[in-house]
Amino acid sequence: MNTDSIFSSLDISHYIYLSSVLFCIGLFGVLTRRNAIVLLMCIELMLNAVNLLFVAFSSYMGDSAGQLFVFFIMVVAAAEAAVGLAIIVMIYRNVRSTDVGLFDKLKG
Amino acid sequence: MLSALIFGLPIGFLVFSFITILCALYVVTNDNPVFSVLALILTFFSISAHYVMLNAQFLAVVNLIVYAGAIMVLFLFVLMLLNLSKENEPKVKYGWHFAAVFAAGMLLIILAASLHKSSEQIMRNPAQDIGMVKSLGKVLFTDYLVPFELSGILFLAAMVGAVLLGKRDKNNETEAGDSSNNPS
Numbered sequence: 001m002n003t004d005s006i007f008s009s010l011d012i013s014h015y016i017y018l019s020s021v022l023f024c025i026g027l028f029g030v031l032t033r034r035n036a037i038v039l040l041m042c043i044e045l046m047l048n049a050v051n052l053l054f055v056a057f058s059s060y061m062g063d064s065a066g067q068l069f070v071f072f073i074m075v076v077a078a079a080e081a082a083v084g085l086a087i088i089v090m091i092y093r094n095v096r097s098t099d100v101g102l103f104d105k106l107k108g
Numbered sequence: 109m110l111s112a113l114i115f116g117l118p119i120g121f122l123v124f125s126f127i128t129i130l131c132a133l134y135v136v137t138n139d140n141p142v143f144s145v146l147a148l149i150l151t152f153f154s155i156s157a158h159y160v161m162l163n164a165q166f167l168a169v170v171n172l173i174v175y176a177g178a179i180m181v182l183f184l185f186v187l188m189l190l191n192l193s194k195e196n197e198p199k200v201k202y203g204w205h206f207a208a209v210f211a212a213g214m215l216l217i218i219l220a221a222s223l224h225k226s227s228e229q230i231m232r233n234p235a236q237d238i239g240m241v242k243s244l245g246k247v248l249f250t251d252y253l254v255p256f257e258l259s260g261i262l263f264l265a266a267m268v269g270a271v272l273l274g275k276r277d278k279n280n281e282t283e284a285g286d287s288s289n290n291p292s
Contacts, residue, residue, distance in 0.1 A: 006161050007234040009118055013227040015158075018125050020219040022132055024212040029136030031208035034198035037187060038141055041148055044179065045132055048155055051171075059162040062235035064247050067167055071248070074174050075259040079266035081179045085186045086273035092190050093276075099198040 015056035022049035
């Protein structure tokens with residue numbers, strides 16, 4: 001595929017719209033779902049929307065700093081997923097559920 | 109207005125955007141978490157296709173390896189381990205759905221309205237090779253060396269934390285078993 005054609009035939013605003021839609025879908029998932037694992041997945045979706053926007057801006061401007069930032073976001077997302085899933089497994093052992101509505105033990 | 113937005117776009121962008129949004133909607137609306145994970149993997153594949161179209165080949169491969177390969181397999185393992193299925197998926201009231209649609213739609217309108225002029229303001233300077241391993245590595249190991257080393261420390265801390273959290277406590281084993289039998 002001739003990748004040069006994308007930059008001339010496609011305005012960056014389309015990537016802005018696409019990642020806005022993806023981010024809002026992830027937000028909708030965070031607001032509606034009660035399963036803690038699905039909540040983590042929706043957060044990954046929102047992170048990927050931001051990553052896509054970073055790569056789009058970086059490629060259109062010819063600046064590689066944006067792509068490196070995406071690299072670091074991926075690093076943090078991987079660490080977050082590992083620790084978050086470990087916490088969910090630990091809570092599941094005590095509560096026998098992953099419903100976030102039941103995780104109110106810290107409430108005073 | 110929507111047709112004016114869609115017509116005349118490159119076919120690859122249209123197809124992969126369609127797949128991305130459809131799979132993302134499937135992730136958030138489906139009741140079975142295992143199908144959500146599989147749809148999320150498809151979403152990541154199509155986002156990688158977008159990266160290839162945007163000349164970010166290195167990030168496309170890293171996205172596949174890290175997200176679709178490592179993180180999603182971790183999610184799938186945890187789902188299988190906890191034995192979650194459609195039956196014990198927590199139910200949500202329908203009014204909550206309307207509120208969530210309203211909130212997300214308002215955010216979408218605000219984002220689109222505030223960002224749709226920004227394309228005129230960025231400089232257009234697409235370079236051919238910034239997405240390759242050679243040029244990215246050069247910048248990563250000169251300008252961004254300290255964050256790179258710090259991310260190594262972050263990974264070590266995350267690994268130790270995950271192992272500690274996931275380990276069963278031998279002393280509280282019986283106590284935890286008791287409390288799991290009568291949750292309150």
